[in-house]
Amino acid sequence: MKAVLFLLVLLLLSVIPASAADSSRVDGTGSARIDELYSDIESFDVTFYSSQEEENLTLEMSLVKPGVNEKVVSTQEFSTGSFPANTKVTKAGFWNVRNAERGAYTLKAKLLDQGEVLSESEYNFVYGSNSALRLQVDDLVPNSEGIAVVISPKQASLFDIEYMLVDGHDVVYRTKTEKASLTSVPETFSASWGTLLENNKEYSGRVKIKVYSPSRGFISSTENFTARDDAEITDIYEDETGASATVFGRSQVPFEGSLVFTVYKVKEGSGHNSSVLVESARERVPVLLTDDDETVEVAWKERLTEGVYRLEIELTGNDGDLIERRETIIESDLPPANASEVSPDAGRETPDENEGNGIPGFSFTAGILGIFIVFGFIKKLH
Template sequence: MKALLFVLVLFLISVLPASAANTSQANGTAPTRIAELYSDIESFDVTLYSIQPEENLTLEVSLIRSENGNKEVIATQEFSTGSLPANTRVTKVGLWDVRNAERGAYTLRARLLEQGQILSESEYDFVYGGNSASRLRVDDLIPNSEGITVILSPNQASLFDLEYMLVDGHDVLSSTKTEKASLTSIPEAFSASWETLLENNREYTGRVKVRVYSPNRGFIASTENFTARDDAKITDIYEDETGASATVLGRSQVPFEGSLAFSVYKLNENFGTGNAIPIESVQERVPVLLNNDDETVEIAWSQKLPEGVYRLEIELLGNNGDVIEHRETVIESDLSLASSLSSVNNSTSETEASSGKRTPGFSASSLISGLVAVFVLFKEAKLKQNTRL
């Protein structure tokens, strides 16, 4: 009997630590664990935390429908967590594709796995299509290459936090928070700019998560996809008979590496565009721009425009050479043709002088002046000699 009791005690000692370990992992005290969960019928997010660096763990998430005591898994996703830095909260985001969703109770179940072994497990319950109305609702969500804007309407005066997320696949590239914002009676737009560079023609997801403080600390989330594009606009132009300039403002977190094309045409007397004569075209690269950066690009015509009326066309070309914006204006010059040619000759003379060249006329006058000075000195010397004699 004593021997049997001894064996039973040894068995319990060997089993209890494993059970305690599983309980601690489920309760969120494991070294690497699921720290926070959220889901609705459209999307979910899982926040992970580790006290040590981890690589390529597996996150398994399931959407479970509960009805009359029965549970049905209606969607499951499994993906790698990538790199998890030590002592850093990392959030992973995903989208559900549930068609004809039924009203009722749902559960998000998340499991963090390492080679098939569960490191941490957690669940989040929510109700879809319930009668309980939130204090806030999302009227519209617009993410683009600049940032994200959400329009919120209050059902009651509310105090809330806003989190803006830029998502690529399951990874949150950028996250910005606005704390203790408020609405009282009318809808209002809230915006944030992305704080990271985007890749041209790549699809991203913009997400807003609203945390309402009262009566219960609930959440509202909204998600929308967009394709990042390089973008800019011309904000100011200047033109005259000597040249032109344009100021360009960046409107995207995709680096803008485009150019400006300036073209000038001589117009006939009735200013008809059909008979315009091409005079000159110049294309100049725009310095790299990001959202809200601006640069001014200046060009000069090869010669001043003679008297007449000209049409100036300015095209802003994108990274791929596509025309983003087209502007037209007129240049009215009162310079005569002779004045225009004279200005060109003067410019040529100034260029030669600055490079150390001299014109033949200048060299001849210098030679004559030198000969006269020598003749005068020679004559004075001869007079002095005759006086002595």
């Protein structure tokens, strides 16, 4: 019996160290690890990676003021969600530090799985000092189409610009301009969002600029915006038979609006505001994104007869809101339908209406006889 107990103890001792070694994955020694880290006093981003698919790990971010008595300024904790193997994933966040003190700060980041630290990393920066970087951001404007940033050089510089579209902590789209340059004057740099946006939803547009000289450094800037469906009328055509309008997309929110064509007859001798409704038609605009265009046509139920008409074209958005209105004039010289039916045959008799006052087919026979007479005359001349 003692021998059996001794063997069981040996077996347990051999298993426990092995399992402990498998779970110890701090500082990137295991599968999941923090790959890149950046922060300033306003925002941060963290890029992590795993050689295997992961599900709902936790990121713990702490902004710390180092010193004899280390002070935690702000903390955030959020889920990574699920992410595939061998793919770098970036999350971003925003600090809300009021009356920030000048000086050194440290971002401490931990990647955890059910409380167990898989990887941790730190990033140090200084807030409020005179920056040695050669660039500064003068303005940043994100909207539903994309993002634009105005950058001024302090000295001639080469740099990279990373554009990020942020939804909460998720970087849902990112693109980069590499080896951009400035010499002496400010310049605008821009990028379009390459993903679909949700109407009436708030996003953040963020730029992160990497400067190479005199030493590698970063500048970041962020602005919030609300995504809206947007489009404009670029061309219209109208006549007495119908009208058309070309609509140009100006947003990454899918535009699913309508065009309303309304025609009024202007009363003769009256002002612009004195008119009578003739017809109105609503047509759906095919779905548009940024830089897409579609032409929508409508035909009047009846052709517009002689007179002056006012055409009103309204472009409405996804929520039925009015985006743009155009007005123009249609001038028609088309006679009324009943007049056009009578005038071509007025005073003209037809064989059925001759009532015996002529010989049926006479005109045709006379024509043939005339051709023979002319032919004989020409022959005599020769």
